Structure formats: structure tokens, C-alpha cells
Amino acid sequence: MRISVQDAPFDLGKESTDFAQGHTDMGAIVTFTGVVRDLPDDPLEVMEIEHYPGMTESALREMAQTAVARFSLGDVLVIHRYGPLYPGEMIMMVATAARHRKDAFEAAEFLMDYLKSRAPFWKREVTTQGADWVASKDEDEDALSRW
């Protein structure tokens, strides 16, 4: 299991390849990558991500441990960036390894659902019109109820 909270960019190809190495009993690897999306009506200049050092790492580790137990994962990787990020940049990734694909897919979705509303990150969007904190969505909170 590896959890990394970092400001530096990550290499999706290298991270995925490294993660996929050495799991001879794991038949399925799923990766998800989140990317900074431009806004359709109001061009995004930068997205700033703030986090709570210390709690962020422990919250992500706890989620990852829950996912390992619940979906019988052989391994899990979570990388999440903070600081200023520009449209098209990768914000975060999760990777899961399981014996079969259903567990690997479900574990990745589980981690993403929890990461959205239980990991202490806050996004602030700076556009040509000004800057504002991104509001949480009810649907993100609702998404947790299926688990």
C-alpha cells in the first residue's frame, strides 16, 4: 500500500507500471485518474487545492485499509496532489489490485467516493471572473450510502 500527498506532478505511466509489477496472484489492476477540467462558460485559470497535512495522509490510509479488507485487495495506491493546478493536469490517481476485476473496479469506486467527501482537501477555482471555493455536492455525499 502506498499513499502519497504531494505538490509535484506524477507520471501516470510509470506509477501504473510500477504498481502492476510483482502481483503474480492478482489478475486485475484498475486505475483511475482525476484531471483538472476547464469550465465551459468561464475559463479556468488555475485550481488551487488546500489540504490538512497529517489528517490527509491518515484519512487516505484508513480508506485504503478499509478497501483492502472489504474488497480483498492485494495492493492499493493513492496519489493526490495539492497546490496550484492547471486545466489538463492530473490531480490524483488510485490503483487497485485484486484477484478478479469486479473487486478491483468496485474498490476504485469506493475509494473515489470516500476521497471526494471524506479526505480533507478543498478546491478553489480561479477564473477570469474571480475566485471561489468549490461547493460540495449532495450527490457526492449520497454516493457514500451505497457502500
Add this chain to the structure above:
Amino acid sequence: MMDVLYFAWVRERIGLPREKIETEAKTVADLVAELRAREDRYDLAFSDLTALRVAVDQTLTDFDASLDGAREVAFFPPMTGG
């Protein structure tokens, strides 16, 4: 002495990221009441508790949580990770 931390717009409204507070508050709600009584900027930041979340010693909890033995309390809006 307790470390009190603020994140995102809570930090902006209060005007600082963290401070040390001498308090006898028994619960998070007591601490919030103490802070609100200090100055308008605190009162404004804590005016709608449904818009806020709290962590005690880096674990998410509720506003009625005990502060017995707590060293660090953090206030912030709902999280927007991912």
C-alpha cells in the same frame, strides 16, 4: 492550550490558519460558542454550522463531541477532494 486550525473559506473569514487557545470548553459546541463571542469575524464564520465540519485530533467528528484530552481542533467546509 489547544491548537485550533481553520481551512479554506473558514480560514479566510477568520483571517488566520491556526492559533493557540486557552479554553475550558468541554465540547466542540462550547468552543464554537466561545469563539463566536470573541469577534464578529468568528461569529460570521460559525454562523451556519450545517456548512461546517470539525475534526478533533485529526479525526472527523460532530459538534457535540467531547474535547476531553484534545490537543487539536480543526474547522473547515465540507471536503471537495478527488
